[in-house]
Amino acid sequence: MRSRASIREYEVLRAVITAGTVTAAAYKLGVSQPAVSRMLAQLEANMGVILFERRGSRLRPTAEALRLNDNLDRLFDALAYLNGTDPGDPVSQPLRLAAPPTLTHRFLGHCVASFMKLHPGQMISLETCTSNDLVDRLVDDRLDLGFTLAEATHSAMELIPFHRSLAVCVMAPDHPLARHDVITPDLLHDQDHINLTRRFMVRTRLDQVFRKAGVRTRPVAEVGTAVSALTLARAGVGFSVLCPFPVLQPDDPTLAIRPFRPEFIYSASFAVSTIRPQSRPARAFMRHVQMAVRSDPHALTDFAPLPAEDAAAEMI
Numbered sequence: 001m002r003s004r005a006s007i008r009e010y011e012v013l014r015a016v017i018t019a020g021t022v023t024a025a026a027y028k029l030g031v032s033q034p035a036v037s038r039m040l041a042q043l044e045a046n047m048g049v050i051l052f053e054r055r056g057s058r059l060r061p062t063a064e065a066l067r068l069n070d071n072l073d074r075l076f077d078a079l080a081y082l083n084g085t086d087p088g089d090p091v092s093q094p095l096r097l098a099a100p101p102t103l104t105h106r107f108l109g110h111c112v113a114s115f116m117k118l119h120p121g122q123m124i125s126l127e128t129c130t131s132n133d134l135v136d137r138l139v140d141d142r143l144d145l146g147f148t149l150a151e152a153t154h155s156a157m158e159l160i161p162f163h164r165s166l167a168v169c170v171m172a173p174d175h176p177l178a179r180h181d182v183i184t185p186d187l188l189h190d191q192d193h194i195n196l197t198r199r200f201m202v203r204t205r206l207d208q209v210f211r212k213a214g215v216r217t218r219p220v221a222e223v224g225t226a227v228s229a230l231t232l233a234r235a236g237v238g239f240s241v242l243c244p245f246p247v248l249q250p251d252d253p254t255l256a257i258r259p260f261r262p263e264f265i266y267s268a269s270f271a272v273s274t275i276r277p278q279s280r281p282a283r284a285f286m287r288h289v290q291m292a293v294r295s296d297p298h299a300l301t302d303f304a305p306l307p308a309e310d311a312a313a314e315m316i
Helices: 007-019 024-028 033-047 062-070 073-082 101-118 132-138 201-213 226-234 280-295
Strands: 054-057 058-061 095-099 124-128 146-149 159-164 168-169 192-197 218-223 239-240 256-259 265-273
Touching: 007 033, 007 058, 007 062, 007 073, 007 226, 024 033, 054 124, 054 192, 058 062, 058 256, 062 073, 062 132, 095 101, 095 132, 095 280, 101 124, 101 226, 132 159, 132 265, 146 280, 159 280, 168 226, 192 201, 192 226, 192 239, 226 239, 265 280
Parallel strands: 095 124, 095 146, 192 218
Antiparallel strands: 054 058, 146 265, 159 265, 168 239, 168 256
C-alpha cells in the first residue's frame, strides 16, 4: 500500500516546476537541497511515476508532473484562502508580458487595452526586451508570456506561431523601384539599401538570397528595428526588405510597398515556458491575440493558428 503524499511534497513539486532546479527550489522554500531531493524522490515513489527528466543542470517536468500540478491548483487555492489571500484576485496575480519594442508599441499595447476592457481588474505588466532576453525571463519565472519575431530555440522555451506574413520591399513613392509591381533581387543590384543589423536571423536569410542571385546592394544604413527602416525609407534614403507585421498599413501614402520575390516567411510567435504550465490569464491572452490578428491584411490566409476559443471562458 502506497503512503500518502504530504502537502510539503506537493509544495516541492510546484517549486521545482517553477524554479527548474533543485537548488533554486530549495532556496525558494527555505530548505536544504538534499531535503528537496529527498522529498521529490519520496513523491515519485508514492506516485509510482517519474516526475522530472534531467536536461543538463535543469529538471524538465514530465507530462505526469504537469497533470498532477494542474490537479493541485484547487488544493493550494484553498490553502491560500485559509491564509487570507485570494489566488484568483487579478491584482495579486499580474499577467507578465514582454516583447521587443516593435511588437510592444505597434501591436501589443492595443491588445492589452482591449483585453483589460474584457477583463476589468486584471493587472498586466508589459515590458520591452530583446528576443534573447525572453529565455532568461522565462527560466527565472519573471515572465508568463513572451512575444517574438525571431526564430530562437532553447530547451526552456517553446515558440508557438500566431501570425505569418511574407517579406515586402518598401521605398519612397518617388523611388525608381516603385514603378515595379514586384521586386526581385536583380532589381536591387547597386541600389541604396537600408538593412537590419546582423544580429537578426532574417538579415542572414536576406544576405543568402542576394548572394545566390549574385546581387550586391549598396548598404547606406543598418538599423535595429523595422520602424527605423521605414522612417529612412520614407525620407528617400533607400529601400528596405522587411516584415510588414505589425508596422505597415497597406494604404500608407508615404510609402511604396511591393511584394518581394523569392518569397520568404516571417513568423510572429508566442514564447512560452517548457518547464512550467501556462496560467489561465496567459492562455486567455493568447486566444485574444489570435482573434486580434485575424483581420490583419498582411496575414497569410493559409495559416491556421491555434483554436481561438472564447477568451472570456478561459478566465472563468
